[in-house]
Amino acid sequence: MFAVVPCPTEREQVKKPLPDDATKGAESARGETLAALGSGVVPRGAAARIALPGRYEDLGLIAGGSFGEVRRVRDTFLDRVVAMKLLHAEHAGAAHLRRRFLAEARITAQLQHPGIIALYDRGELEDGRLWFTMREVRGRTLREAIDELRAASGPGGFGATAAGWTFRRLVDAFARIAQAIAHAHGRGVVHRDIKPDNLMVGELGEVLVMDWGLARRIDVDEPAEPGDDSALDLRSPALTRQGDILGTPAYMPPEQARGDTSLHGPASDVYALGAVLYCLLTGRPPYLGSSAAEVLAAILSGPPAPAMAAARGGPPVPEELCALCDRAMRPAIADRTPSAEALAAGVLGWLDGVRRREQALAALDRARSFDAEIASLRAQAAEAEARARALRSALRPFDPVASKRPAWAQEDEAARLGRAAALAEARWLEAVHGALSLDPELAEAHALLADHHRARLAEAELAHDDEEAARAEEMLRIHDRGRHAAFLRGDGALTLVTDPPGAEVVLERFVLQDRRLVPVPERALGPTPLVEVPLGRGSYLLRLRAPGRAEVRYPVLIERDGHWDGRAPGEEEPYPIALPAEGELGPHDVVVPAGWCWTGGDAATPDSLPRRRIWIAGFVIRRFPVTTAEYIDFLNDLVIRGREAEAVAACPKVHEGVSAVADEPALHRDASGLFCLPPDREGLRWRLDWPVVLIDWHAATAHARWLAERTGQPWRLPGELEREKATRGVDGRLFPWGDHADPTFACVADTSPSEAAREGVEGHPFDESPYGVRGLAGNARDWCLDVWKHDGPRVEAGRLRLDAAAPDDPDLRVIKGGAWTGALSQGRAPARFGGRPGIRRSVVGVRVARGAPLRR
Template identity: 60%
Template sequence: MGLIASGASGEVRRVRDLHLRRVLAMKLLHFEHVDSPRRRTRFLAEAEITAGLQHPGIVAVHDRGELADGRLWFTMKEVRGRTFGAVIDEIHAAKGAGGFREAPSGWTFRRALDALVRIAQAVAYAHREGIVHRDLKPANLMVGELGEVLVMDWGLARRSAESTESAAGAAERLEGEPERTHDGDVLGTPAYMPPEQALGQLHLHGPESDVYALGAILYHLLTGRPPYRASGLHAFRQVAAAPPAPIAEAARGGPQLPADLVAICERAMQRAIEARYPDAGAMAADLVAFLDGARRREQALAIVARTRAEEPAIVDLRARAESLREEAIARLTSVQAFEPVERKRPIWALEDEAACLGREAALRETEWLTGMHGALSLDPELPEAHAALADHYRARLIEAERGHQGEEAARFEALLRAHDRGRHAAFLRAEGALTLLTDPAGARATLYRYVERDRRLVPEEVGELGPTPLFQVRLPRGSYLLILRAKGRAEVRYPVLIERDEHWDGAPPGERAPWPIRLPALGEIGADEAYVPAGYAWIGGDPEATDSLPRRRIWVDAFAIGRSPVTNREYLAFLNDLVAQGRAERAVASCPRSLGVSGEAEERRAFAQDASGAFLLAGDEMDARWEADWPVALLDWHDATAYARWLAEATGRAYRLPGELEREKAARGADGRLYPWGNGGEATFACVLESHARRPSRLPVSAHPCDESPYGALGLAGNVRDYCLEEWRRQGPEVAGDRLVIAPAAAESPAFRSVRGGAWISPITLARAAGRFGNRASDRRATIGFRVARPLR
C-alpha cells in the first residue's frame, strides 16, 4: 500500500493483513543485503528483540518471514504521527523571550517533557529485560495521533550480556573511530551517542549508554539544538574529544530553564559512565519527581495568583476606611461635645462604616495569608509565595519598629527571615546611611547612640565621625544623637534615626539636595532656649495617647523653644513691666487667677501687689504660697500670647507660642519616642500625679532633670501643660506636602486652643508626647502654663 520510510539497511511499507483485515507496517531488508549474513543476523535480531519487548511504549511485532526473493520481513503496528524531533522543533519555534509557549499543534514544553518521561520508562523496561537500544534519538521516537509515545527502530539493540563482538567484526573496526558494520554503516547517531560508543568501546555499551542518549534528547528539548552539530567523521571525533557546550550557554537568550531539570540532564550526560544514572529507570524516577513537583508548583502558583488578585480589594478597603475616618474627624470639628446625639449620629455612622470596612480588610488579609501559606503547603519552596510573604512581613516589621512594639518587631523580623530568599538581605542587615551637611562646613561631629538604661534612652558615645560634610556614612539601625561643634558657633544637638536600608540625608520634601544644619552663632541661642534644627520627625501614631494623630513623618523647619515653661519669676517681670509702662489695668487683667474659669464671681488673684502696684509672690490670698521657679499657671491663652508679644518687643526676636507639632518634635526628637526620655512611662522621671508621695503640687522647673528631650528641653511631660499656637482641630495642624504649616489661631476665634504635655495632677498615662488636649482660650487652669518659641531660618 505504499512506502512509509527507507534507510540504509531496509525500508518500511504499509501493507494489508488479508487474514485479519487490518493495515500494518512491514519492515523489509533491502534486496541488496539478502546475501549478507551479518545484515540478515542483525535484521532477525531486531525482530526478535522488538517482539520480546511487550510494553505500551514499544511498538508490537506481529509476525516475521521471508519473501520468495530472499528478503526478510516483520510486521508491526503502523504508528501514525510525527517524530519527537519535529515536536521539539515546533516548541522552540513558538517560544518567546518570556518563556515557552503553546505550539500551534497544542504541544507545550511541559507536555513534551511528560512524553520524554514515558520514553525513559519504556527504555527502563527494556533495560530490565536486559536490552540496550544504542540508537536513541528524536528521529527514532514517535508521538502518535492519539497521544501515544513509542520508542522505534531497535536495529542496533543488543543484549547487555553481549559484551564483545566477533573477532572479524572487531578487526574491521579502526581503533579510536566509531563502530562500523561490515558494509561500512555507522552504528549510532553521533549527535546523541555517548563517548564510549563514539570511541567504539563495545565492551562498555550498557544501560548507561542509553541514559546518556536520553540526556542528549533532554538537552535538545531544553536548548532547541542537539548537543553536537558537526557531521561525518568529525562529529564522532567531537563527541569523543570533549563534552558539548554547557546548557546555559546553548540556551542563552531563551526561557529560564528549571535548575533541577538541568541537573538531571547534566548527570545523564556525564562522560564518566559511573557518574551517570545506572539505568533509564533511575533517570525516569527523577523526571517523574520533577514533574510531580512542577504540577504542585503549578497548583501553588494558581493559588498565589488567585490570592494576589485580592490585594487591590484589600488596599481599596483600607483606603475607603481611612477616607471615612478622615471625613468623620473633619465633621467632628464642627460639633461641640455638648451638642445632642442627633448632630453626632451621622458622624458616628461614618465611623461605624469605617470600622466595618477595616474589619473586612482585616479578614481578607487573613485569607490572603492563609492562601499564601496554602500555596507553600503544596510547594514549600515556591519563590512567588515566599516573596509575597516576605514583602508583607517587611511592611509589618517597619510598622512595629516605628511604633516601638518590640515583641511584634521581633516576631515579624523572624517571619521575614524565614521567607526572604535574598531580596531583603540589605534590609535585614539592619543598616542605613547618614549624610550630614552643616553651615558652616567643617564642624566636628561626635556620634552618640541611644541605649536604654533604667527605662531611659541614654546617649552613649560611639566616636567622632570627622568634619562635615559627611556622605553615606554606614551605621547600624538605631536612634542617634550628633553633637555638632564649630569655632564661634553654639553647640548643636541633632538627633537622627537610622532605619533599615534607608538614607537619612536631610533633604526636605520635594527636594533632592540635603539642607545643611545651621550652626547658630554664639549668643544667638539663649541659655534658656533649646535649638531644634530643621528636619524630619515622626508625629502621632501612639494609640495609648489621648487623641493621638495618625503616625506620619513630617518636615519641621528650624525653631528655638523655651528650655522650660515660663516661670512665676519671668511672668512677674512681664506684669511689672506693664505696670512700669502705665498699663496697670492690663497687668491686673493678665494676673493669674485662682478659679478654673475666668469671669466667675469670687476670682482670687495668684499674685499680690505692693503699695506701688508692683506684683509679687508674697501675697497670702492663695491657699498655698507659690515659688518663683514654679511654672506659671492659672492664666488663659490670651495672657500667654500677650507675654510672647511682650518678650518679642523686649528682645527683638520673633517669640510666639510653639506650634503643636513643633512642641511634639521638641519632645520626641527624630525617633518618635513615647516620652521625652524614652518609651517607658516611669512616673519618677516627671512631675505627675504618681510622682508625689504626699499632696501633689507644681515644682521648680529644674526639679525633674530626667524629663528632658533629645534637644535639651525640660518639663515636656510633666509639671504644667503648654498652650500652643493653633486652634485645636481633631485632624491636627495643617501639613502641606509632608511639611508643617504654622497657622496661628486668630485672637477672636471662639475655637478651643491646642494644649500639649502632662501635668502635676495628671497620671503618667496622660503625659505621653503624642497626647493632645484642648482648652477654651479664656479658661484658666492650674494644670496649664506655657513656654515660648521662635522660628529660625
C-alpha cells in the first residue's frame, strides 16, 4: 500500500482500460491496491476516525486492504498533511506481520532517492498498531497513464493524453524508475513486486516506486512467514504471496514464479522492469490468464512473445527499446541485462537519441524553410534570363551599347538572383549538416543530402566534369541509405526499334584510350526490336545492319538509372530508326539518326549555348567538307551551262590582307575559260583535296543548291545544331573524339612544327565523330544554314526547328568548326562563330547536309 491520491478529473479521462486481466481486479495479500482509493468504501478493519498520537490529526481514510490502511493526517507540529500507514487492529499482535511492517518502514527509510517516497516518522498506537508517516503524493499510477496513452493512440502512432503524457515522457518515467531500483540494489535491497500499479507518476512530474512491502535485503536471510494462506487463492489473476511465491504473476520472473526465494535478487527486479517496459510498449502485460495459476504456468513454460511482435497492430514502437525489453526478460538470469542501472542507461541512451533526433528535425525544418526561397529565386532568375533572351534575339552584334543595355540589365538581374539562390542553397546545406551534427544518423537529413548530391552528380557527368562528378558520387555514397542504389550502380536500359525490323545490332562501348574515346566491340544484342535491354552506364555506339540496307551508326548514352527509349517529345512509342536501302546513300553520305542529344553547355567556348537535351530529326551529312576539286567541278558546270556570271560570283576570292585587290579570284581560268588551281604563292596555296575556302555564305548556298539539282537530293547547308550533333554524337563530348584536347588529333595551328596549312580532307583520321564525319575540329570551318542568334536556333517542345536564313537577310550567319590557323580550343563542338553572309575567310568553307525522309 502506498500514499497516493488520484486526481479525480484525470481519472475521468481514462477512455480504454489496459487489458491487464492478470494483475487487476483483486486486492493483494496486504490489502494494498488502488481499487479502494477514493472509492468511499471503508475496508474491513478500517475505522472512520481513529485516535492518533497528539501530534497528528486524522483527516480520513485514503485507502485500505486486508491487513492495513492508509489515512490522510495533519502533522500539527509542522503544519503539513502527510499520509499514515497502519496495521489493522486485528493484526496488531501478528508477529510476522509486525516484522514485515517494520522491515518495510526501515528499508524505505534507508532508500534516500527522488524516486522512492520519503518516510517521516514511525510509532505504535496504544492498541499495539504499528504506523509510519510518509509524503502524500497526488497523481496516477503508471498503469493508468499507459491506459490513457493507449486510448489517445492508434496504429498510425502514439498520441498525447489530455494531461500531456506522451510515449517519450512515459519512457523517460520508466528510465527514472529503473534508476530508483538501481539505487535500491546499490543499498542491498530488492523490491520483488514491481508492476505498473506500484509505480507512480505525480502531478508535478515526479516518478516514484511505491509499496516496498515485499522488499528484502539481499544479504539477510528471511525467516519463513506463517500466515493465513487460506485467504490466498491461485484462481485469482493477482497474487502477492502464496507460500514461497511472492509478487504479481504477470510481472514476475521464472525463479520467482517457481518460489525459489534463494534466487530472488537484483536480476528478479530487472526482469520485472522489463515486464513493465513490455506493458508500456505493447499495452498489455507479458502474460495473460484467467487465474494466477494459469499465468504462473505460462511463465514457467517459456518466454513471452517478443515485444516487437506483441506490439503489432498498435502504434509503431522503437526496435531498440524492444530489444532492451526482451533482453531484460530472458528466462536465464545470466542472460538478462546485467543490472537495473544498465537497463536505465540503455533506455536513457535511446531517449538521448530521441532528444537529439527531435533537435535535429527542428534544424532540418529550418533547412526546409529555405526551399521556397531557393525555388523562388531560381524561378525569378529563369524569368529574368528569358526576358534577356527575348531582348537579345532582336539585337545584332554591331548594335550600339544603348540598344543592348536593357538586355544587359536583365542579364545582370538574372545573375544577381542566381547568386542569391546559390547563397540560400549554401545556407540550406549548412542547416542540413547542422541537423546531422545533432543526430549523425538522421535519415531525413541523409535523404535530403543524397538527393542534392545525386542532382550534382548528374550535372557534373553531363558537363564532363570528372572531379566534381567524383566528389558528388562519393558524397552520394556517404549519404545514401539505399534509395539511390540503382543510380549509383549506373545500370540503365536500351529500347530500340528499326525500320525495317530484324536489324542486327552490334554493341560497341566508347572506351578512353590515349585520350580518345574509341568504340570497342562488346557483343551482339540480337535483332530488333530491343526492349529494355540492360546496359551499364556509359556511351555506346550501335552498328545497325540488315540485308539490302546500308549500315547505320547509332550512338546512345545510357545514363545512371536511365532508359534510352528513343521516344520523340510527346510520343508514346519509340521512333523507328530507318536503315537506308543500298544505293540510297552516296559513298561519303553519313546518316545521323533522329534522336536526343546534348548540345551547348561549354562555358570555355565562345558564345556557347546553354546545355540542353533536344530532339533533332534525322539527316544526312557529307563525311568530308567540299574539296577544291568538287568546288571547281561546280564552277565549271555553271560555265559550261552558260551561267558564267553565277560561277564568277561564287568563285573563291582573296580577302584583304592577302592581296591588295579585295575581290581578286583565288582560282585561275584556263584558255577555255574553265576554273583551275592557281600556282602557289606566298600566303596562299591550293590543293585539289583540300577543303575549299574563301567563299561567302551565298556561294556556299549556291553550291548546295547546285548539288541538289544535280543529284535530285535536297542538299543544303547544315543547321547549326545539326552540325553540332554530327560532331558530338549524343553524349555531349567536347570534340569529335572525346573531351581531351591534343593538337595532333586535328589540323590546327600547332599541329606540326612547320608552317600551318590546310591539308587534304582525309588527313587527321582522329578528327572523326561517332557517326564517322571527318574534319570537324580543324582544317576548315563550315557555313551553316542559320542566322546567328544569341540564343541559338528555335527549339519548340524539345524539338529543333530549322529556320533557313533568307538570302537577302543581312544578319550574321553561323559558322562552326575548328580551323588550320587557330588553336584547337576554337574547335570545341559548342563553339559558335558568326560572319556576315558576304565575307570570305581563308578558314571558312562548306559542307552539305540534307533531311532524311529515307525510304522504309
